[in-house]
Amino acid sequence: MAWHLERFGITGELVSLDVSNRSTAIARERAASAGIGNTEFRVGAIEDLPIDGSGMFDYIDCSGILNHVVDPVAALARLARVLVPGGGMGVMAYGALGRTGVYPAQEALRLLAKAEPVTADLARLFVEGLPDENWLRKNAAFAGVANTDDVELADILLNPRDRAFSVRDLVTLFAGQGLAIRTFLPPVMYDPVPVLREPTLRERANNLSQVERWCLAELMQGTLNKHVFYAVKKNAESGEIMSLLDDPETLMIPHGMNPSALAQAVLDAGREDQPVGIQFMVDGRQRSMAVSFSVAELAIMRLIEGPTAVRTIVERLGDKIDPPIVHDALRRVVTVFEKVAGLHLMRLG
Numbered sequence: 001m002a003w004h005l006e007r008f009g010i011t012g013e014l015v016s017l018d019v020s021n022r023s024t025a026i027a028r029e030r031a032a033s034a035g036i037g038n039t040e041f042r043v044g045a046i047e048d049l050p051i052d053g054s055g056m057f058d059y060i061d062c063s064g065i066l067n068h069v070v071d072p073v074a075a076l077a078r079l080a081r082v083l084v085p086g087g088g089m090g091v092m093a094y095g096a097l098g099r100t101g102v103y104p105a106q107e108a109l110r111l112l113a114k115a116e117p118v119t120a121d122l123a124r125l126f127v128e129g130l131p132d133e134n135w136l137r138k139n140a141a142f143a144g145v146a147n148t149d150d151v152e153l154a155d156i157l158l159n160p161r162d163r164a165f166s167v168r169d170l171v172t173l174f175a176g177q178g179l180a181i182r183t184f185l186p187p188v189m190y191d192p193v194p195v196l197r198e199p200t201l202r203e204r205a206n207n208l209s210q211v212e213r214w215c216l217a218e219l220m221q222g223t224l225n226k227h228v229f230y231a232v233k234k235n236a237e238s239g240e241i242m243s244l245l246d247d248p249e250t251l252m253i254p255h256g257m258n259p260s261a262l263a264q265a266v267l268d269a270g271r272e273d274q275p276v277g278i279q280f281m282v283d284g285r286q287r288s289m290a291v292s293f294s295v296a297e298l299a300i301m302r303l304i305e306g307p308t309a310v311r312t313i314v315e316r317l318g319d320k321i322d323p324p325i326v327h328d329a330l331r332r333v334v335t336v337f338e339k340v341a342g343l344h345l346m347r348l349g
């Protein structure tokens with residue numbers, strides 16, 4: 001985040017908070033080696049954030065924390081209090097169903113270690129010897145667990161305080177602190193409809209509420225072991241896609257994909273009328289979503305090689321394509337790439 005703010009010349013005060021001296025030292029070193037100078041590093045616990053600190057922060061990044069704190073409700077309550085109304089939170093928390101097999105393995109290791117701490121060597125020996133039918137062994141998300149490095153192995157099996165959440169747990173936890181989850185990422189993985197082929201089931205899924213659809217998708221996917229999502233503090237204006245795209249200065253920032261190269265490949269192959277597979281990564285594994293693009297949409301995508309202002313698209317295509325068509329095509333392009341978390345919108349200032 002610090003890097004993005006510097007890159008776009010956004011001034012602001014960034015604070016890193018971590019209870020561990022060691023983690024803070026590592027974060028400080030990484031920032032220094034990346035030439036990032038806009039962050040203040042503090043050592044401290046979330047639980048000690050001020051109760052009356054309302055509105056201290058516009059945005060909170062909370063990745064991989066709620067699954068390790070003693071009391072997630074108490075920790076989130078503090079975070080919610082220091083967030084300005086309308087402020088956003090980006091969160092990663094472990095997914096319970098996707099971590100099937102992890103917790104029985106942790107418990108088994110504690111039994112084997114008795115009073116001693118569980119070591120990486122013991123954990124490696126243990127997972128190597130697990131029967132093929134064991135749930136951890138069968139869990140595709142942890143297929144390489146026996147061959148992973150010590151840090152990753154420790155993260156999966158040795159953390160003394162580790163819990164996981166279902167989508168419903170998270171919606172309830174956040175709602176309890178006045179925070180509304182807006183989207184899980186990438187949205188396509190949290191939409192049950194594309195997975196359901198049978199029309200009656202599709203229709204039933206389509207009739208569910210947004211939260212029920214997220215829950216259903218989690219239950220059907222089965223392997224979502226890290227929930228990444230965005231929440232906002234309620235009772236405030238939020239920046240929806242539509243209003244952001246109405247501002248010519250809004251930047252569209254591709255993330256892990258190149259819409260321009262994709263469009264060029266479709267045009268070079270003369271396959272404008274056929275679906276193209278958009279590749280994206282979830283938990284280190286590649287997925288694909290098939291989409292058809294109109295000629296106007298492909299023309300827009302060709303212009304998005306890197307961060308691109310809405311103004312650029314309108315100016316470059318305005319005299320070739322009817323403005324209302326550009327307008328609609330731009331919304332479709334953004335909607336499609338946002339589904340796979342392949343494009344972010346950012347408004348400066």
Ligand SMILES: C[S@@+](CC[C@H](N)C(=O)[O-])C[C@H]1O[C@@H](n2cnc3c(N)ncnc32)[C@H](O)[C@@H]1O
Nearest residue numbers: 017018019020023044045046063064065068069
């Ligand atoms: C898995 S790491 C994630 C670090 C960082 N957010 C990232 O994404 O790279 C979890 C971090 O949470 C910190 N932590 C755990 N409990 C905490 C608490 N109650 N208050 C503040 N930090 C905490 C740990 O020290 C550790 O550095």
